Amino acid sequence: MNPAVSFPANAYSYTIATFRALAEAIVPFTPSMAEYGAEQTAGAVQLHVHEYIIWELDHSLTLAVGFYPEVVPLAYSTAALLNSGASQMVASVNAQFAPSNGTVPHVPFAALSPADRVRTLSRLERLEVDLRALPPPFRNDGGLVKFIVDYLNRAVMFGNYSEWPAYGTTRLETPTRRRLEGFPVGWKQAGYPGVSLGYRALRGYPLTIIREDGGYTIV
Amino acid sequence: MYDADVIVIGSGGGGAVAAKELGELGLKVLVLEAGPFYGNSKWRNPNAERGSEWSSSFDDLDIGTYKKIYSRYENDMNDVVSGAFRFGPADRSRTPWHRVMRQKGDIWQLAGVGGTTQHYWAQSPRAFPSAVDGVWPISYSELIPYYEKAEATLPVQFAPTTPKEELFYYGAKKAGWSLLPTLDVTTPGYRPNPNAILRTNERLMDPNYSMEQLNNMEGCTLQGHCVNGCTSGPSVDKIAKRGTLVSYIPLALKTGNVAIRPNSFTIKIITDRDPKEGLRAAGVRFRDTWTGEVGELTARAVVMAAGCIESPRLWFNSELPYNYWVGRGLTNHCFDWVGGVFDEKDLMSIMGLPAVYPYMGHTSGARVDIPGIGIFQVSCLSPGLMSFLTYGFSEAGYDALNPPEPGAPWNVRGRTVGPALKELMMNYSRTMTYLLLTDDETLARNRVEVDPILKDENGPIPVVHYMPSAKTLQRRDRLARYACETLKLAGAKTIIRSDTPFSFMLHLESTMRMGHVVDTNCEAYQVKRLFIADNSVHYNGIGGPNPTLTTQALATRTSEKLAQRYFS
Structure with a gap:
C-alpha cells in the first residue's frame, strides 16, 4: 500500500492534529494573498508539511537500548510536549481556546488560536513551564525542550519552502524512492526558478590570482 | 606484518x-x-x-x-x-x-x-x-x-562577481571599506572570497554553447549549488567546486x-x-x-x-x-545571519537588474574582513534553506513577541511566522543575506564529551556544549551592526537579524x-x-x-x- 495514502491511518490522529496546528501557525493558509497569484494562498497544511514533521521526528534517532540499536520515534512525544505546553499556558495566563476549534477536544494545542500557539512555543523555549509536568523524554530536560521547539520552527519552513511537497504520493517513502511529481509550490511562492545547470550571470572579476614559477601575484 | x-x-x-x-x-x-x-x-x-x-x-x-x-x-x-x-x-x-545538544542549534x-x-x-x-x-x-x-x-592544489581563486556580489560591493564601498588585494589580511576591508572553485567557464557568456554543454565542460557555470552539490564538470576530478x-x-x-x-x-x-x-x-x-x-x-x-x-x-x-x-x-565562530529586502526600482538604479538573484553564482562570493572582530560574507541559498536560516532559527525567539527597540539597525530580530513570513518569502529573489563569522574566544568549558549512558552502534555518543563568552557576543553584535549598515547603505528597505542560535555548528x-x-x-x-x-x-x-x-x-x-x- 502506498505509504502516502496509509500514513494518516497509521499515525495517531492526536499527533496529526497537533502538527497540523503547528504547521498552520507558522506558514498559514492565506486566501487574501490570492491577489499575488493563486500559489500564494497555500499554507504548510495544504502542502502536507505536518506529515513531513512527523516523518522526520520518527526517523531521526537510534539508540542502543539494551543489546541492539533501536529507532526511537519522537513525533508522539513531541506532540504531547506541545499539548502540555498549551494546557499549562491556558491554566496560567489569559489565553483561551478558540471556540471554532472545539472539534479537537483532546488536543489543546490545536484548540488555541494560531497566535496563542506561537505564544505556547515561546513559553516552552523560554522554559516558562513546569518542566516536571512535561512528558518524557522532555521531562526535566530544558535543553532538549529548547532544541526541539527551535527545530520545529525551522523544520516547518524547510518542509514548506524546499521541494519536499512536490514528492507528492511518494513523499513519505524512504528518500531514495521519492520522485518529483511537479514543480514545488514553495519554490513558486518564493520566485525560485528551480535547480539549474548554470547562469550566464558573470559581471567581472575584481581580483585574480596568477600562479607562475612556484609563486603567485594578485592583479 | x-x-x-x-x-x-x-x-x-x-x-x-x-x-x-x-x-x-x-x-x-x-x-x-x-x-x-x-x-x-x-x-x-x-x-x-x-x-x-x-x-x-x-x-x-x-x-x-x-x-x-x-x-x-x-x-x-x-x-x-x-x-x-x-x-x-x-x-x-x-x-x-x-x-546530544541540550540547547538550540x-x-x-x-x-x-x-x-x-x-x-x-x-x-x-x-x-x-x-x-x-x-x-x-x-x-x-x-x-x-x-x-x-x-591553494595551488585545490586551486583557490578569487570569486567572480554576479549580481549579489555587485550589490554587496556597492554597500561595502558606501560604508567606507576599501578593497584588500591580498591573501594575508592585516587590516579591515572588502574583497572577493578566495574560493576553492575553478574559474568561470570562458564560454559561459557565449550563447553558441548550451547550458547542457557548459555543464559538462571544465569551469564554474555559476549554477548556485555550492551548498546543494555542485555538478559543473566533465569528470569527478574536474568538478568546479x-x-x-x-x-x-x-x-x-x-x-x-x-x-x-x-x-x-x-x-x-x-x-x-x-x-x-x-x-x-x-x-x-x-x-x-x-x-x-x-x-x-x-x-x-x-x-x-x-x-x-x-x-x-x-x-x-x-x-x-x-x-x-x-x-x-x-570554538565555532558564533555565527549570525542578516538579510536585506530590496525594492525593484532601487536594484534597477544600482545594477540595471530587477532582482538580487540569490540563486546565481558562488553560494558566497564576497566578504568584509575585520581582524579582531570577524567577517561578514554575502551568502545566498535556495529558498528552503534561506527561509529557515533567515526567519526560523533564532536565539531571540519571535520578533512579533519581542520587537526590536526603536533605532536598532534592524527592523526584525528573531523568527517571523504567520502571514508576515509568507509576505517576506515572496520577496526571496530581492533579498540578500549575509553569514557573519565571529572571532570566537576559546574557552575550556566549551567542549565535546561522551554521554555516560547513551550509546549507538558505534559506542557512547558525543555530547556538545557551547556557550560563547561575553567578549565573543560583543564582537558578534558589532559585526551585526556593521553588516546591517552596509545593507542599509545599499538601499535595503527591510533588514532582518536572525540572531542565529549560538550552537549552529558549521566551523x-x-x-x-x-x-x-x-x-x-x-x-x-x-x-x-x-x-x-x-x-x-x-x-x-x-x-x-x-x-x-x-x-x-x-x-x-x-x-x-x-x-x-x-x-x-
Missing part, C-alpha cells in the same frame, strides 16, 4: 589531504570513511546497497554516478535527517547518527568521502595573522608555504598508494607499548555500517581526521590516556588543540605515532576566517613531519 604504513581515519577536509600527501611521499595508505562514496563505480547505488569494500584506482571514479546522486535539490541533498548530505550511514532508510557535518566539504561553500581564506602570531605554538610564516601548496571528494581524493587515488574504504566507522584506536617509544598507535578497529561486522587493521602510524566531534569521541571511546584538553576549547575547531593535546607536528603527546589532521588541532578559531584551508595547510605539513619522523 602491517596492513599499511599509515591508516587515515576520515576523508573530509583534512583526511583526504593527508592521504594524498602521504601517498605522494610513497607511503602505503588506507583510508577509513564512515559514510558513503559518491561518484564511484564500485558503489552505483550507494544509499541503498552495500556495494564493494575498497576503492584504490582513479579509474573507479564515475561522473555518471556522481551526477545521479548530486540532484541539486535542497531537501534531497541537505535534509539533516534523511538527505544525501548528513552525518549518518550511507543507507538512507536508517536514521542519522545522533549527537544544529550540527552541519557530513559523513562520506569528502566529508563536510561536499556541501561547504569552498571559502578558502588563510587565518588572520594576528590570531596566530604570538598565540599559536607555531608562527604564521611557518604556515605560509603550506597555504601556498594547498573543489571539495576534497573531487580534488584531493582523485589525486590520492592517482598515486597508486592509497585505498579508501567507505561505510566503515572507526570505533577504536588500537595501541601497544613499545619499550623505547612508550604508548603508541598500532592500528584501528572499525565497524562495517551495512553488515555490522567488526574488522581490524594495523599500521605503523595512524592519522585521525574524524572532525572536531568524532576525534575526541574516538579518543574517549578508545580509552586513551586522560588529558584535560581532549574535547575542550571548542567547529580546536577540540584537540596544538600545544595541549598534540605537539607542533600534530602528533599526540601521550600516544606516539598518532597524528591528528582535522580542524580540532587549531589552537583557536583563527580569528574568524573559514577554517578549511588552514586545516588543509596543516594536514600537508603534518604529513611531511610524519613521513620524516617515522619513514625517512
